[in-house]
Amino acid sequence: MIRKARRYGLTALLLGLSSFSIAAVPGEFVNTIEDAQLMGALKLDGELFHVQGLELDGQRIWVTSVDGGRRKGYIHEFDRATGKFLRRLELTDGARYHPGGISISGGSIWVPVAEMKPDSSAVLIEIDAKTLKVRRRIHVADHLGCVAADGDQLVAGNWDSKLLYVFDLTQNGAVRTVPNPSLTHYQDMKVMGGQLVAGGSLTWWTGTVDWIDMKTMKLTKTLRAGAVGPVRPFGRGGPYTGEGMAIDGRDLYVIPEDGPSRVFHFRLEV
Template sequence: MAMLHLASSLSVAAAPGSSDAQLEHARLVGALALQGEIFHVQGLALDPDHVWITSVDHAGRRAFLHVFDRASGRYLRRIELTDGARYHPGGLSLSGGSLWVPVAEMRPDSSAVLLEIDAATLTVHRRIAVSDHIGCIAAEGQRLVAGNWDSRMLYEFDLARSDRPVRVVKNPSATHFQDMKFADGQLVAGGNTSWLAGTLDWIDPATMRVTRSLKAGSIGAVRPFGRGGPITGEGMAIEGRELYVLPEDGPSRVFHFRLDA
């Protein structure tokens, strides 16, 4: 139901125009323009009615969670997530009624806090301290997988047992993951390999081995001179064969791709 809801709204939205959007084994369906201020995009999550986005205001050293209407792209609200020296929000995930968002210091080998936020009230329910920069997180029930700076290492949590990681493994891909989600029993992660390219990888959560990888090009003028970059370089959400990416800083568009079977 959620997949069809956003697919229909994006399909009737304005085409992405001159974008050179490319994703291996996928077709660009459409794009939804978001009508509100966003800073440097960090993550994307979807529910049937909302588009959730994290962004960092580098100049102001502030972290934000933004909420938009899923059907129209209309701005609804935002909350600030800045936590002292920690002002870098990362890729986020929605599991049940909770949004999981990491907020970290803006440097590697530093510190972060993992926030569990009630999606209905935007109240913070839980805070988990991590002695490393955490830039993205995937959540499924009591299980979390989080990537540090450039996702060089992946931290796995079992919250039914402890707030401490139960396993830390090296990223099986050369890609710098920026956003990751659990989908159909797999960990799906997107990120950049250069200023102009990236990949979308499927990882077996049990073995932490890559089972599938798709190459991605870029959208628009690439940062730092433009506002775009690799398709998979920032926000990413997936529902079955429907992939949604947010590679541009504000003003931003959610691009909708349909993956091959």
């Protein structure tokens, strides 16, 4: 996300100037994704800005991105077979123009759209996956950068995902917060088989995919990830798990590059 540049400041900038390779920091994980085989990559044919979230079904791919210069946020739809651009919906909501990681459940795509600063505000937007019409908006008094949907339950991460918000939509949106059990700054998350599967970055060159038990909110599994270069701020790449991520069984999909973007398909070994 854009805030990474602020977080690592001058040190990261000097490292970036010295080398844009994914092996710039000795001792860090420099492969693609641990215990995963790269199956291929699909180029997305359409305008994207700074990529944030990824979701897909059997026919379509959805990507959120933020145009920081114009302060506008979007969700873009592509054909899954060809990568052809189909349509997009602007998500800008006043001062809230930063869409985050997204999740689909029950025919709805959930998208957080937040102000571009911590301790601010966000709106969770429920969008009909077929029509891209807005079904519902839930206002939250914090920056939210990602959301996972599972029926009537939502889990969302705030700035750097230091806190995870758990929403119960059957109880008028009752919410509780739990600390992130990982050091990873989650960018995208999904619910699968009673587990919260969340991907994000640790540094400009590394990230993880984590599995968190939904009942206990305890970390149960972690896979390390390297980066695709050249990395930001001068390139358009970064950690494979640092931006959009989707998962379907053993099939993991990530979109680590700003536009023009590719969706990388990995097959998990375990």
